[in-house]
Amino acid sequence: MKMSRHIIETEETLIIETPERVPLEFALASIGNRFLAVAIDHFVQYLSILIIAWFLLALAGMSASEVVDAPDKLFGEMPKWTVAVTILALFLIFAGYFIFFEWLWNGQTPGKKLLKLRVIREDGRPITLWEAIARNLLRIGDAVPGFIVPVYSIGLITIFLSNRDQRLGDIFAGTVVIRERAGEAPTFAETFSNPVSDTAFSRVQKRIEFQADMDQVTEGEIEVVESFLRRRWDLSDKQRIWMAWRIALPLMYKLKPNYDMADFTYEGFLEEVLHRHHARRKFLN
Numbered sequence: 001m002k003m004s005r006h007i008i009e010t011e012e013t014l015i016i017e018t019p020e021r022v023p024l025e026f027a028l029a030s031i032g033n034r035f036l037a038v039a040i041d042h043f044v045q046y047l048s049i050l051i052i053a054w055f056l057l058a059l060a061g062m063s064a065s066e067v068v069d070a071p072d073k074l075f076g077e078m079p080k081w082t083v084a085v086t087i088l089a090l091f092l093i094f095a096g097y098f099i100f101f102e103w104l105w106n107g108q109t110p111g112k113k114l115l116k117l118r119v120i121r122e123d124g125r126p127i128t129l130w131e132a133i134a135r136n137l138l139r140i141g142d143a144v145p146g147f148i149v150p151v152y153s154i155g156l157i158t159i160f161l162s163n164r165d166q167r168l169g170d171i172f173a174g175t176v177v178i179r180e181r182a183g184e185a186p187t188f189a190e191t192f193s194n195p196v197s198d199t200a201f202s203r204v205q206k207r208i209e210f211q212a213d214m215d216q217v218t219e220g221e222i223e224v225v226e227s228f229l230r231r232r233w234d235l236s237d238k239q240r241i242w243m244a245w246r247i248a249l250p251l252m253y254k255l256k257p258n259y260d261m262a263d264f265t266y267e268g269f270l271e272e273v274l275h276r277h278h279a280r281r282k283f284l285n
Contacts, residue, residue, distance in 0.1 A: 014164060014176060016124040024124055024245060028165045029117045029177040031156070038152070040111030045093050052089050098139065103132040106253045116180045122164070124245070126253045127175055135169035142167045205268030210259035214276050221251060222277050225270050232267070244270055 014026045029037075101109040107119035107127050119127055119135070127135075142155030155167035164176050228247055232240045244266040251273060259269075 014178070016122075024242065026120075026124070026176070026178040027180075029115075029179045031159055031165070033115050033117060033179060034159075034165075034177060035152070037109070037111035037115040037117055040114060041097065041109050044110055045097055048093055049090065052093075053086070095136075098136040099129075099132045102127065102136070103129050106250050112177075117177055118180060119175050119177050122174050122176055126249050127173075128256065131173045131175050134173035135175050138167075138169035138172050142169055205265050205271055206263055208259060208264055208268040208272045210255075210257035210269070210272070212255035212257040214255075214273075214280060216254050217251065217273065217277060222274065225251075225274050229270060229274060241266070 012028055012030075014028055016024050016026065098109060102119055105113065108117070112118060119131075121127055121131060142158070143152050144154045152167075155169075158167045158171070159165050162171065164170075166176060170176060224247055228243055232243070235243065248266040248269050252269070257269075
C-alpha cells in the first residue's frame with residue numbers, strides 16, 4: 001500500500017482523502033471492462049461512419065456496389081464538397097468522439113456508461129475539457145500498432161505497469177478510470193426516503209466562493225441538492241461525503257466553477273449552490 005498526497009493505492013482500489021478528511025474509495029476499472037467499453041465505442045464510431053458514407057454516396061449519386069467495383073472512382077467522381085465533408089466527418093468521429101462524450105457526459109462515453117465506468121481526475125474531481133483532450137490525444141499512441149482498427153498494445157502494457165491502471169493518456173492527463181459500485185453508498189431513493197432532519201438548512205461547512213453561471217442549474221437538480229441537505233444527518237459520515245460527491249460531480253461538470261481548492265468541500269459546494277439559487281429566486285420574485 002502506498003500513501004502520497006492523500007492518495008492510498010492498492011491493487012484494485014484508489015482511496016482519496018477529501019477536503020473533509022474523509023476517505024473516498026474508488027474501484028479501479030478492470031482491463032476487461034475498459035476494453036469492452038472501448039469496443040462498444042469503436043462500434044458506435046464505425047457505425048456512424050457507415051451511415052455518413054451511405055448518406056454522402058447517395059447525395060453524390062453513387063452506389064456501394066460502384067465503389068466496391070471501382071474504388072478509384074470514389075474520390076475521382078465524387079464532388080469536391082462531398083470529399084471535404086467526408087474527410088471532416090472522419091476526423092471528427094475518430095478524434096472528437098471520446099473528447100466530446102467524456103467532456104459533456106461527465107467522464108463517460110456510451111461504452112463507459114453501459115459498463116458503469118467513469119473518468120475522473122486523480123484527486124477525485126471531475127475532468128475538465130483539458131483532461132478530456134489530453135488523455136485522448138495520446139489515444140493514437142495507446143492504440144499502436146493499429147489506428148483504424150486499434151489494438152491498444154501500448155495502452156495494455158502501460159495499464160499493467162501502472163499502479164492505478166492508467167494508459168499513456170491517463171498518465172499524461174492525470175486521470176483514472178473508475179467503476180461505479182452500487183453498494184458503496186446509499187442510493188438516492190434510500191437517502192431521500194429517510195425522515196427529514198430537524199437541522200435541515202443550517203450551513204455547517206465553510207462558505208465556498210466560486211464563479212459560475214447559476215442559470216444552468218435546473219429545478220430538478222436543485223430539488224436533489226435540497227433533499228440531500230435536508231436528510232444528510234441521517235447518514236453516516238462516510239455515506240454523507242459519498243452522497244455529496246455523487247451529487248456535486250455532475251453539477252461541477254455543468255457549472256465548471258472557478259474556486260479555491262484549499263477551502264473546497266463537496267458539501268459546502270452544495271450548500272452554496274442551494275443558497276445562491278434561493279437568493280436568486282427571491283430577487284427575481
